[in-house]
Amino acid sequence: MLRPSALPKPVRIGSALTGVAGIVALAGCTAGAGGATSAGAATYKDGTYSASGTYQTPETTETITVSITLKNDLVTNVQVTGEPRRPESQQYQSQFIGGISDVVVGKDIDQLSVSRVAGSSLTSNGFNQALDQIKSEAAK
Structure with a gap:
């Protein structure tokens, strides 16, 4: 049997990474800060919440208002x-507004982080900012 120090370096690194991945996976089974517990208990109050978010374009700072309805931590x-x-901005906001429902409705609010919707990427920054505010307000 080979001693760990006798194994080639990639094998040792691969083994270490596999061990770390297992620990991270197990860590997801416990209650996290603001996340759902392993028992599936809701961490947010049901209801409708609104917040505004801003984002920077090359020309200006834009604002959007986001309203989300939650039921059992799911966006309805x-x-x-x-x-x-x-x-x-009007063009990109319109594209974003037209596609956002397909991206977030039916999803757990803790799993949301929008990066690009219907070709609009900057608007996502304002959406994620508003989403963070909504999560804070809705937290139990």
């Missing part, structure tokens, strides 16, 4: 409204 409805200051 989402509405986004914007007040675009530039024609390009």
